[in-house]
Amino acid sequence: MMRVGEIAARDQVSAPAVSQKVKRLVASHGLQVETDGRGRVTAVNVAHYDQLSGQYGDPSKAQAPKTRTTATGTLDDARTRQAYYSSELDRLKLAQQIGKVVLRDDLEYALEEAGDQVARAIDTLTGAADELAAAYEQGGQQALRIKLKDLVRQARELAADALDKMVAAAPETTPVETNEDQAPRA
Structure with a gap:
């Protein structure tokens, strides 16, 4: 330090x-x-x-020539x-x-991508209004609850599948880049 x-x-x-x-x-x-x-x-x-x-x-900014200073210690x-x-x-x-x-940039990218995948899965629910209305007309509140639970299950599966594919495609690790030339000077 x-x-x-x-x-x-x-x-x-x-x-x-x-x-x-x-x-x-x-x-x-x-x-x-x-x-x-x-x-x-x-x-x-x-x-x-x-x-x-x-x-x-x-x-x-790192282009300035570096000169050795007098050693301390x-x-x-x-x-x-x-x-x-x-x-x-x-x-x-x-x-x-x-x-x-985990590199912060990699984590931020992964979280952003995961959020997008979950949002896409949730967005599928907005197109189900007609299905929900038909279920209500056929069987009342109970049928509506059953249909809604089924749609939520499908959205969860869609999100989980998308996240699984994302994880499978991700590299195990990201190599650490080091700059050995920047060793501290005596």
């Missing part, structure tokens, strides 16, 4: 720019951060930050940070591969 100011110094950008990027990544992609009692970000998971920046960052500190960073990237990749992490 690194503070926003440390990430800004490492990437040679302003702290407010990193802060805004962190807020955006937290809101839209679930960046892992630590917050204080007032909800302010105190530390950022730098491996997750770099991974999301590589996936969703603006490449035109000892060589052991730098090695420890590098080992933590590498292990955190590996943890994120493994978590996604075994299904513990």
Whole structure:
């Protein structure tokens, strides 16, 4: 975990720019951060930050040549940070591969698609007014209830079948994209 100011110094950008990027990544992609009692970000998971920046960052802004800054701390500190960073990237990749992490974009798309499938199934009920009226005329309220239950069952089956097809067509996992070039500097 690194503070926003440390990430800004490492990437040679302003702290407010990193802060805004962190807020955006937290809101839209679930960046892992630590917050204080007032909800302010105190530390950022730098491996997750770099991974999301590589996936969703603006490449035109990443074109600035990076120069090495003077090292802070000892060589052991730098090695420890590098080992933590590498292990955190590996943890994120493994978590996604075994299904513990779902990309937010994938989840939002799947939920939207599922909602559309359920809405289509419900919309089939609006065309059943004539069937319901005929059932009522033939057998009163009891026949209407039976017909309505049958229509609801059909709509549920239609939605379930559509969702089953959607799940069957979906990939098991989405590979995690990492940018190994963005390892923290000593």
